[in-house]
Amino acid sequence: MSKESLEWLNANTLIGFTEKRSTAWHYRASMQGEEPNHYPGQIPVDDVKRRLFGWEAISSPVYVEDPRSGLAQAPGRQAILRSDTGYVMGIFSDGYEPHPYVEWLINTVSRLLAADLSIGSAGLLKSGAVAWVSVEVPENIVTPEGVEFRPHLFGATSFDGSLATTFKRAVTNIVCDNTMAAGLAERGQQVKIKHSRHSKFRLAEARDALNIVYALADEFSAAVRDLCRVEVTDRQWQRFLDAHTPKPDRRGRSRTLAENKRDALAKLWNHDLRVAPWRGTAWGVVQAVNTFTHHEQSVRGAERAERNMLRAVTGGVDELDQGTLSCLSKVLGWSLDVAVARPLR
Known part of the structure; x- marks a missing residue:
């Protein structure tokens, strides 16, 4: 699914801190089911695991049609499937290493979360082939020029080859619910880890990226001031x-x-x-x-x-x-x- 339906967004995204930024544009009360996907405060880590990431990405051999024998295994190829639905998220070489969502987006973030950093949003896209988690400060920040924003860090990865595992800082502009460049005129700090068998999560770099969330408030405020x-x-x-x-x-x-x-x-x-x-x-x-x-x-x-x-x-x-x-x-x-x-x- 490349076009996310309203039903999908209401069931497969979690939106936190709505007391600070209101509901998401896709919110429909009639599509919420028994458990709303909006939270007035932070999103509990266990809820993200249970509601979004309660399945595994399974590696499966790839077979092709053989006119002589029916099916033949394609050498050096693997398919990555959802364990709960069987949906094929991507086909790769044997060198591709899946980065499980719980391990890479939840467990790592949980180890790095400070007392005043919490999960503010999380979700699945492309039928689960792409996932993200956003770490945010609890309070909005308002500049003297009247710009209200929330600094945060995106963590995202994929099972369809579209994304390396990425941690990247950004800003949410509250008045329009836009994501903006962290430094406006300069690239935001990010950490990227390829899906390879030799990939190791660079924990120190990720910790630095999280620490930047605090510095980001002053940096973005200064940029707004200068541009105003x-x-x-x-x-x-x-x-x-x-x-x-x-x-x-x-x-x-x-x-x-x-x-x-x-x-x-x-x-x-x-x-x-x-x-x-x-x-x-x-x-x-x-x-x-x-x-x-x-x-x-x-x-x-x-x-x-x-x-x-x-x-x-x-x-x-x-x-x-x-x-x-x-x-x-x-x-x-x-x-x-x-x-x-x-x-x-």
Whole structure:
């Protein structure tokens, strides 16, 4: 399943700290069953194990059709199946080493959790072939500029070959429920471990990544402060739209798509409470593009949740926000590569 249905999201994701950030967009009370998937506070580790990871990834031989004998085993190949449903999550060489969710995402995180770090969300996507756990601080942080956010660390891995086991820091912007780059203009720290027989979890690096959650609050707050100090006039905003989303000269589908995107960005910039309070600043530009991509950009069905989560873990969020700042830098003639404006050389 590549498109996550509302039923799947209500049964296979767990959302914590809803007293601090409200319910997820996919929440439907009628689809909750006997046990809600939303928690007012932290998500108990045992609940993640029981509700999401209560099955195993099994390695099975791969057979192909042999016109002479019926079936023949494919040498050097293995299939990774769910033990509870038999779903084939991926086919790999014998050198592929599955990273069980409980061992890599729960037990490791449990050993590293500090007293004030807790599981804030967890879930399965792609019929269980991808999983994530998010470690968060209990309280939201509000900057003097009115930006409310939650620093956290994603841990994610897969059984379909789409992800190495990854631990990566990020920020959730509360007003729009967006994931944003940890340092905005610089790549967030991450640890990646390949699925190989020689892979060993680098515990010291993971501990450093978790410690960064604390430092991240100050870093992100400073970035917001600096970007809010950079003025973007109406004329500069129009120049940014021209550079970020140019309109083709010839009429047709490409021009229509560009015009629709520009209209959506303009609406966010001028009227939407997720962006408009910071209109006229570089932070407002970043917020407009990030919010459009998360919530407005055309994505069919509930696939948006899968895309947004994968973008957060794989670095797409970093590239999104860095790309916005790079484009804005050219328009302003100022470098925003470290979230502090200075003249371009």
